Each structure stands twice: as structure tokens, then as C-alpha cells.
Amino acid sequence: MARTATVGAPLRHPAFQRLWLGLSISYLGDQFTIVALLWFVLQLTGSGAAVGLVILCFDLPGVVTGAILGRLLDRYQPRQVMGFDNLARAALIAAIPTLYALRSLQLWHVFVLASLAGALSPATTAGVRAFVPHLVDDAALDRANALTATSLQFSYLAGPVAAGVAVARLGGPWALFIDAASFLLMGLLVLTLPTITREPRAAKANRWLGFEALFSLRYVPALTLLSLVFFFSYGPLEAALPVYSGQTLHANADGYGLLWTGFGMGAFAGVLTLTRLSRRWRPSIALPMIAVLWGALLCPLFFIRRLPLAMLFLGVAGASWAPYMPMETTLLQRLVPAE
Template sequence: MFSAAPGRLIPGPYRSLFADRTFRRLMPVFALSDLGDGMTVVAVAWLAFALGPDGGQGALAGIAVAAYVLPGALGALVLGRWMRRLPARRLLVADSALRAVLLGAIPLAHLAGLLTPAVYVGLLGASSLLHAWGKAGKHALFAPLLSDDQRLAANSVLGTSLWGATIAGPALAGLLMGVVSPAWILGLDAATFAVLALQTSRTTVPRSPAPPHTGGARRGLSILRRQPELLGLLLVTWVFNLAFGPVEVALPSFVSADLGADAGLLGVYWAAFGIGAVIGALALGAARRFPLWPAMLGIIAGHGIGMLPFALADTALPSLIGFAFAGLVYGPYSALSFTLIQDRTPADSLTTVLAARSAVLLTASPLGAALGGFLLDRAGAPAVLAGCGMLMILIVPTSIIVLKLYKVINDGFSPRTSRPDNHVIP
């Protein structure tokens, strides 16, 4: 319920959440860091286009986008033996400090004339090595402080901050790149991580319970293999993310080469996508009325349809509307997929399953971006972007056929069991 009293127009869980001194100290720096990362959506690829050799700008942009994300998956798997024993605050500080130093080196190398493509990709890759652990620490930081009711509110606030950064970050980067090099945009992102590391290190929070020494990503993958629906969801989402990966590389080229515009319009595209996603996420209640599997496959198909107007490269308006529609359709996808995971996973295994899922999915979009970069130099941005949409649309009938075949095989070799039909394709 809402109170009519002045200053009490915020729902109870949010009001008590912001009454917590630790949350009030850290949430602003979380939002600042999210904004910095939102700016890199534009800056990473745009700087790669500036550094790349003639005829190879697309390939370098794809490699740069992949390098900014992919090592995080490697770090999640290889460093788990050591990192999982650290408290959430130290994980967040370590990741933020590493990113502050290495991303901050990019504008310095640019200023000194030392920023070659190899140096650029190397700094991006090294900066992301601990990022999966940093994100885990960020979401686990408040667990000892908050009640169950408040944790839900805290996750909602953190999610809103990310979506807000998706809207404001690219638009701000587009404006700034009219006057400064994208290298300095990455320097600003580094500064936000430095502030986050400093403020987090100065904030005292209760130590989180020590995680068990058994389990981890391998145990999570083992559970997924025993749950066909969850494994199918993981595979479908991986291919979906792979299909979206080339967009981060091809969209800057589409704006600059095909439309002859500057980074400001690129920021407008990402802001339109973010606004659509916020509206779509708020409409989650309507999506919940449908069975989850058909709803998620419908989202993928709708997202693909939104990408098709990029084939019309004469003007920005059709593709801008289509990209906003793609964001609108995509909005509920993550929440719906998490609902299915929570429904099918034992409570004591949920954390390990989610960790394994993150490690796998972190590989998809970077690989797609790298592939898109190589295709961009050969086919052009409109073909790559519209091709992404076609691939997303093709995911749907392929998934239906595979799932139905599995159902036929499973019914033929296993005793029939009673299962609710609201999570399977009829």
C-alpha cells in the first residue's frame, strides 16, 4: 500500500531499503558505474573502427567487443577455486579496481600514441577477467543486511539502474564523442569503477556466509544436463545471444557508413532500444498470462522481426522504430527465463545452476560479435543486421521441432509422468 503522508509515497519495501545507510551509500556509485558501462556500448566499437586498418575495421570491432566480455567467462570457470572463497565486498572491489586501472590505461596509451589494435584488445580483455565475479559480488553484497522482502526490492532497484544506463549511457556517449575521442569515454568508465572501488572499500558490511567448497559451475552444468527443459532453455538463449552479438559491431557501421551520421545517432538507437525494453519489462504481467515456452519463443521471433527494417538503409526511421520494437519485445525475456529456472531447480542448487548458466551465456554474445565483425567487412551492415533478425526468427521453428522430437523420443522410452503443461510447448 502507498501512504498519503508527505515523504511516504514510496512502497514500504523500498522505503525501508533506502532507510538502510549502507544501501544509500552504495547505490549511487552502482548507478554511476552502470552509466559508465552504458557509454562503452558505443565507445568500444567506435574506437575499434578508428584504430582498425582499411578493410578490417569490422573485424577489429568484433574482436574488441568480444574481448570486453569473453574473458569474464574464462575467469568464472578458471578462477573459481580462489575467487569463490572471497567475501562479496572484496570481489566487487577487486573487479572494480582492475577495470579502473586497465580501462584507464586506454586513454593514456592513446595520448602517448601507443594505442595499437593489439594493445587495445589486450587492455579490454584483461579488464574483464574478474567481471563475472564482480557482478556476483554486487548482487550478494546486501544479502546479510536485508530481509527477503528487501532483497526483492534491492534487485528491482539494481535492475532499474541497468536499464536506465542502457537508455542514458549510449546517448551521453554519442554526445560526448562529438567533442572527444572514444578513448576518453572509456577513461570516464574507468573513473566510475575507481569511485565504485573506493566507496565499496570504505563501506563496512557484514561478512557473507562462506560458500560451500563443493559444487560450482561443473555441478550446475550437471544439474542442467539432468533437466531437459532447463538445458533446452540454456541452448535456446545461447543461440539467441549469439544472434544478437553482431548487432554491437554492425550498428556503429550502419550509422556511420550507411546513414552517414555520427555517434549521436548511434546513441539514439541504443536509447530507443532501452526505452522499449523498460516498457516491455513493465508489461511483464501480460506476458505471464501465456505459457512460458511459447512466450519466450514469441519474444525471440518478435525481436527478429524488429531487426528486419535494417535492410532498408536509405533512412534511419524504419530501423529506429524496428530497434525500439525489438527492445519492447525483449523486455520480459530475462524474467520469464529466470521464472522457469526457479520453477525447475531445487532451492539448494539454484545458485550453482545460475552460476553455470552465466558462465555459458557469457560466451555467446562475444562470439557473435567476433563473427559479425568478419561478416561486416564482406557483406555490409544492413545485411548483417537483417541477417541477425532472420536467424532469430529461424530459432523458433527449429526449437519447436527439436523439443517435439525430444518429447516423442522421451515418451517412447520413458514412463509417462504427470507434468504441468504451462511450461512446455503444447
């Protein structure tokens, strides 16, 4: 495999710098959508079910389109697919405040636009995983994935407070322009990434959109199942948190943002333990332990009625949650042959 890699610190490679910068800005912008859009829908409808449906619209289409987008990433240059994804999502997210400004926004518009954005999102998620091994040496994969995870956790730390203030001062829909701008910048940055040179492959009948080959790899089916359960457990938290904040803690948009900040503080601290955790525990042991601990630490929230205490427990839960994604990503990158 030809790769434009550099040995040593991942940030020494200019292409990885651009990818990491784009992800950092995009992750930060995403927090404005999480806080602003969900709070806006809750205020508009007063319904936790409507909030959950918005989350479902963002998350469910990707389950269907993920395999198709994966095939496109194999067939075309990842930077092109990722660039289209981010530029298209910039337009979709910007459409919500635009329709609101025109006094034409209806709830079904939010559902449709969220579904379209969610359908595109696996392109960048999978694209980053595919791209990073081409940009850094294998020995630097742990550090590269830790850096991308740190960007995500930092966005949980800084983004919700800023988003909560923006929502409280400007209103939910207007804050979405910030996320749209972050997608636009990410799209422009990924288009500058280098072309990946792939080794020619023998033509094969590709059954089940590549799933047959993928699940023939050792450990991949078990890891996929564990990750499915783990990330599925995270989804209800996004839907429940604005309802929990408003109806149980009686907090406003600022308080809702503070809950995510508590989670982000813990997650940021948790991802800093990644190197030590990777050295001490094999992924086959560490990943199931993280999944169990994450679920156990969320349980006390059922009984907590005060914002500071809720922030504390969310922070501890975030610290347990954060190392999972970079560890799982590195393991998959090493299990699945790069082509």
C-alpha cells in the same frame, strides 16, 4: 541461511541502495566505452571486423573465466571479489586514453586491455546475482532485479547521447576516462557492502568447477541454453551497429549514439512492464516468447536506411529485450539454493 534482508521495498535497505547506486553509475559509464571505443576503432581502421574483434575481446574471455570467478565468489566474500574486479577494470579502461595521450596506443593494446577487462567482468555480473538474495527478502526479489534492470535500461537511454556528444567533441579515447571513473566508484561502493554469512557445507569433491551440481538442478540446463542463445544474439548487434550507423545510415558519432538511445527508450519502457508480465506469464513461457520476439524485431533493420525509422525499430526491439534479464535472474536465484 543468514541474511541481512529487509521486507518491503528493496531501496529501504542501505546496502542495496549502495549496490544499486554503484551499478547505475557503472552501467552509465559503460555506454561511454560502447560508443567511444567502438567508434574510435571504426574510425581508426575503417573495418567492421576490427569492431567485432573488440566486442569479442570483451565478451569471449568471460566464458572461460566465469566458472573460475564463480568459485572465487563462493570461497571469498563477494564484495572483495567484486571490489577487485571493478578497481582493476578502472585501471584497464583508463590505460587506453592514457596510452593515447602518450601517443603510444596501438590497436593490439586495445585488444589486450579489452580481453583483460572482459575476463574480469563475470565477477560483478555473478556477484550481483549472488548478493541480491542476501540483501532483500524473497518476496522483493522481483522488484530488486527490476530495479537493477531499470538502471541498465536507463543507461541505454541517457548514456549513448552523452557519449556521442563527448566523442564528437572530445574524441573517442578521452571519453573512456568517464567509464574508468564509474568503475572506480563502483569498486569503492561494493567494498562497503556487508559480509555474507554462509552456512557451513560438507566438503565435497567439486567436479567441473561446480557445473555438475549446477546442471543437476531442475530446469537450470534448459534455462542456461536459452540464455546462451539469447545473449549470443545480442553480441552481433553491438558489433554491427557502428558499421550500420556509419555505412548504411551515413550518420556520425551523434547518430550512432541516437541509435542506442532509441534502443534504451524502448528497453526502459519494456522493463516497466516486468511486474505485469511476471504476474501474467510463467517464466517458462515468457522467456522463450521474449527470445523469439527479440530476434524477429531485429530483422527489419536489414532493410531500413533512415535514422529515425531505425531508432523506432530498435526501440521496439529494446522493449522486447529488456524484461528477459531480470526475469531470468529471479528465476535462477530461486532455482539455485543460496548458500
